[in-house]
Amino acid sequence: MGNAGDHAGSDEATLKVTSDHVAGCEGLRIDLAAVMDATMAVELRDVLAEAIASNKPVRVSAGPVEQISTGCVQMLLAGAKSAARTDRTFIVSDQSDAFQAAFDDLGLDEISENWTNLE
Numbered sequence: 001m002g003n004a005g006d007h008a009g010s011d012e013a014t015l016k017v018t019s020d021h022v023a024g025c026e027g028l029r030i031d032l033a034a035v036m037d038a039t040m041a042v043e044l045r046d047v048l049a050e051a052i053a054s055n056k057p058v059r060v061s062a063g064p065v066e067q068i069s070t071g072c073v074q075m076l077l078a079g080a081k082s083a084a085r086t087d088r089t090f091i092v093s094d095q096s097d098a099f100q101a102a103f104d105d106l107g108l109d110e111i112s113e114n115w116t117n118l119e
């Protein structure tokens with residue numbers, strides 16, 4: 001796995017997937033882009049599906065996020081549900097203020113808080 005895509009040729013518009021220690025074992029880390037708009041939702045879905053299918057724990061780093069669309073929030077929720085169904089660890093760490101605000105705006109603040117408590 002490497003960079004999952006390239007929107008406008010900028011590192012800020014790609015999802016970066018690397019190996020990482022997650023929940024005490026070898027897993028995958030997905031670094032979100034600064035702008036997670038509607039065009040990124042399909043890419044996020046595909047990257048999450050591939051990561052979860054790898055049967056490794058998954059950590060999504062939301063630190064760089066400055067903007068996130070409802071579609072991307074939905075993809076993260078679907079990814080978390082899929083990971084839970086297959087008994088995989090799914091953590092969203094380093095949540096930026098903008099990331100947390102998006103979840104708050106949608107009434108999902110409790111979910112985003114629980115993701116950080118899994119570490």
